[in-house]
Amino acid sequence: MHRQFRKLTKGDFPNDNSLLKQLYLGIENASKKRRMPIHNWSLPLSHLAIFFEGGLDAAIEI
Numbered sequence: 001m002h003r004q005f006r007k008l009t010k011g012d013f014p015n016d017n018s019l020l021k022q023l024y025l026g027i028e029n030a031s032k033k034r035r036m037p038i039h040n041w042s043l044p045l046s047h048l049a050i051f052f053e054g055g056l057d058a059a060i061e062i
Contacts, residue, residue, distance in 0.1 A: 004030055 008026045013019040 001030060 004026050005023065008022050009019065013022070
């Protein structure tokens with residue numbers, strides 16, 4: 001997140017509101033990336049389900 005802010009705040013801004021708007025849009029963009037599902041999650045999940053033999057059934061549906 002800090003790296004994202006450093007990228008966004010490079011350059012000159014005419015006023016404080018424009019800087020705040022840029023940071024807000026950066027946070028919104030970063031939050032969209034965090035909501036994306038984990039790539040190829042089904043493979044490790046199936047291995048965990050086999051290893052724990054029913055221990056995950058209550059927490060998630062397989």
